[in-house]
Amino acid sequence: MKIAIMGATGNAGQRLVDEATSRGHQVTGISRHADAQAPRDGVTWVKADIDDVDAMASAIAGHDAAILSMPFNGLNVDNVFAVARKGGTRLLVVGGAASLKNEEGVVLLDTPGFPDFIKVEATPARDFLNRLKKEADFSWTFLSPAMFFGPGERTGTFRLGTETVLTAPDGKSSISYEDFAIAMIDEIETPKHENERFTIGY
Numbered sequence: 001m002k003i004a005i006m007g008a009t010g011n012a013g014q015r016l017v018d019e020a021t022s023r024g025h026q027v028t029g030i031s032r033h034a035d036a037q038a039p040r041d042g043v044t045w046v047k048a049d050i051d052d053v054d055a056m057a058s059a060i061a062g063h064d065a066a067i068l069s070m071p072f073n074g075l076n077v078d079n080v081f082a083v084a085r086k087g088g089t090r091l092l093v094v095g096g097a098a099s100l101k102n103e104e105g106v107v108l109l110d111t112p113g114f115p116d117f118i119k120v121e122a123t124p125a126r127d128f129l130n131r132l133k134k135e136a137d138f139s140w141t142f143l144s145p146a147m148f149f150g151p152g153e154r155t156g157t158f159r160l161g162t163e164t165v166l167t168a169p170d171g172k173s174s175i176s177y178e179d180f181a182i183a184m185i186d187e188i189e190t191p192k193h194e195n196e197r198f199t200i201g202y
Contacts, residue, residue: 003188004028004060004089006050007069009037011151012094012177016067017043019154019181023189030059050079057086065188069094072124077131081138090139090194092184097147097173098122099129100165100199108147108165129197141193143184145175146201152176158183158200166201175201 003020007013008029020027021042029037034045048055050070056079060066066089068080084091098109098118108114109122129142146166158179159166167173183200187193 001064001188002026002028002062003185004030004063004066005069006030006048006056006060006066007094008045009033010069012149012180013067013069015177015181016069016094016184019178019185023185025185028059028063030056050083051076053079053082053086056083060087060089063087063089065090065092067092067094067184067188071121072096072128073121075124075128077128080128081131081136084136084138084140088138090141090188090191091136092187093128093132093140093142094180094184095129095142095144095197096122096125097144097149097165097199099126099197100144101163102165103167133197136195139194141187141191141195142197143180143187143193144197144199145180146173146199148172148174149180150174150177152178154178154182156182158202161199161201163197163199166199168202173201 003025009031027043029043030046034047037045046059048059
């Protein structure tokens with residue numbers, strides 16, 4: 001398959017590139033820093049910015065899927081939607097955890113004492129998801145990681161859910177970039193969550 005990854009040089013983006021190429025997919029790695037990347041088998045690097053809608057749409061056109069792996073704070077949602085429409089490609093989004101619900105059914109972002117420094121990224125992430133649900137006229141999927149999302153191991157052992165944050169028996173809610181990438185590429189290969197959000201955790 002042909003997979004475009006917008007934000008391919010970021011933390012999650014790098015792991016998505018690794019996972020996709022390890023399965024033999026052809027990857028277009030899109031980034032403002034693409035010109036600084038070393039040549040790599042299975043990867044075509046393209047320098048583009050989400051604020052240049054025509055250039056980004058052209059970069060993802062003709063792919064089986066396009067992944068958006070960018071910070072939500074400062075992200076122009078209208079541009080993302082325009083890129084998805086003009087590119088004519090299914091959009092999969094590396095989402096956030098704060099829009100998930102806890103066991104009491106309360107959205108994490110709305111719980112008392114939710115850290116203000118996390119709200120800076122979490123609030124626009126929730127807004128992005130809400131707009132997808134209400135306005136998107138293209139095929140999309142939003143994958144929310146568990147609460148602690150960072151570098152780790154590729155274990156291949158994790159759980160999937162829908163709207164409730166996943167927590168391990170020890171009380172920790174976490175997922176590695178590496179295992180997150182597995183679930184994202186799985187979803188591209190075998191779509192099960194079109195036009196909806198799902199989540200991953202240990």
